[in-house]
Amino acid sequence: MVRAPCCEKMGLKKGSWTPEEDQILIAYVQQHGHGNWRALPKQAGLLRCGKSCRLRWVNYLRPDIKRGNFTKEEEETIIRLHEAYGNRWSAIATKLPGRTDNEIKNVWHTHLKKLVSPSMPSTADKKKKKKKKKKTSSEPLTTTMPLDTGSENTGCRFMSVSPEQSPCDFSSCGATDSSTESGEISDGGKEGSFCSDKFSGIDESFWLEEWSMDDCAASVSFTGLPIPPSPSIGEQLDLLGASDSGDDDFWLRVFMGAGDLQELSQI
DNA sequence: AAAATGGGCAACCGCATTAGA
DNA sequence: ATCTAATGCGGTTGCCCATTT
Numbered sequence: 001m002v003r004a005p006c007c008e009k010m011g012l013k014k015g016s017w018t019p020e021e022d023q024i025l026i027a028y029v030q031q032h033g034h035g036n037w038r039a040l041p042k043q044a045g046l047l048r049c050g051k052s053c054r055l056r057w058v059n060y061l062r063p064d065i066k067r068g069n070f071t072k073e074e075e076e077t078i079i080r081l082h083e084a085y086g087n088r089w090s091a092i093a094t095k096l097p098g099r100t101d102n103e104i105k106n107v108w109h110t111h112l113k114k115l116v117s118p119s120m121p122s123t124a125d126k127k128k129k130k131k132k133k134k135k136t137s138s139e140p141l142t143t144t145m146p147l148d149t150g151s152e153n154t155g156c157r158f159m160s161v162s163p164e165q166s167p168c169d170f171s172s173c174g175a176t177d178s179s180t181e182s183g184e185i186s187d188g189g190k191e192g193s194f195c196s197d198k199f200s201g202i203d204e205s206f207w208l209e210e211w212s213m214d215d216c217a218a219s220v221s222f223t224g225l226p227i228p229p230s231p232s233i234g235e236q237l238d239l240l241g242a243s244d245s246g247d248d249d250f251w252l253r254v255f256m257g258a259g260d261l262q263e264l265s266q267i
Numbered sequence: 268a269a270a271a272t273g274g275g276c277a278a279c280c281g282c283a284t285t286a287g288a
Numbered sequence: 289a290t291c292t293a294a295t296g297c298g299g300t301t302g303c304c305c306a307t308t309t
Contacts, residue, residue, distance in 0.1 A: 016277070016303085038294060054295075055278065090297060101297075102277075110275055 013047040026061050059102045066098025
């Protein structure tokens with residue numbers, strides 16, 4: 001494909017948007033809509049590329065954008081959806097009205113990832129590397145799950161598990177710092193993290209037990225609600241309509257249960 | 268008080284996809 | 289069927305501010 005010339009080469013402005021630019025963009029979109037992002041900056045009198053305008057509008061200026069901190073419910077939803085959708089931020093964003101994919105992505109990388117998988121490198125760690133990674137889009141629905149929390153306190157070991165292997169683990173939210181040993185989930189020291197209260201009813205033995213496919217099926221869901229004792233994984237998949245693996249909503253059903261999914265889709 | 272380090276967020280980059288000629 | 293322009297999307301970067309040393 002032919003790449004659009006970058007803003008710099010075209011003599012267009014880059015970097016942070018000024019309030020004046022915001023006003024111009026808002027006024028223009030409100031009056032004319034944004035049928036053609038490419039032509040918009042020229043017509044609106046902005047020294048920005050269309051891409052930049054679109055991004056600014058979608059991520060910041062849109063009237064339906066919800067600003068402010070994410071609620072516990074939103075964070076919980078993001079984690080659940082991430083388990084189901086992987087890094088498909090736009091898909092996740094559609095389930096969270098008022099939140100943008102970019103915002104969700106940032107929250108994931110800065111907060112939620114640590115809760116789900118504390119062993120992952122922090123943003124700062126990655127920053128140090130400054131290494132550009134080749135894009136791996138449409139990444140498979142890979143999740144991390146603790147294999148054996150009985151090992152030493154460096155935490156559970158993680159393995160990548162494709163949905164074909166096991167869609168069952170939502171409890172990978174378990175952190176592995178000292179608080180875990182008392183059955184609590186690390187919340188980074190912040191009071192009231194969604195994990196803590198959800199897991200308060202889980203005792204130490206839960207984390208010490210070896211994980212198996214059957215355990216997963218009979219353990220707790222991410223929300224802390226018990227999943228009823230169930231048939232084999234294969235039977236469960238059939239019940240959930242896993243006739244083909246290309247069904248995104250299928251894994252959502254697996255993770256959340258049909259009721260939750262229905263609830264989400266109504267948002 | 269100054270420097271170093273870390274964390275959060277907005278914005279950019281570049282590839283993928285889609286629509287239309 | 290092919291090519292091109294436009295848009296969408298996810299990964300990454302850079303800046304700014306807060307905290308720590």
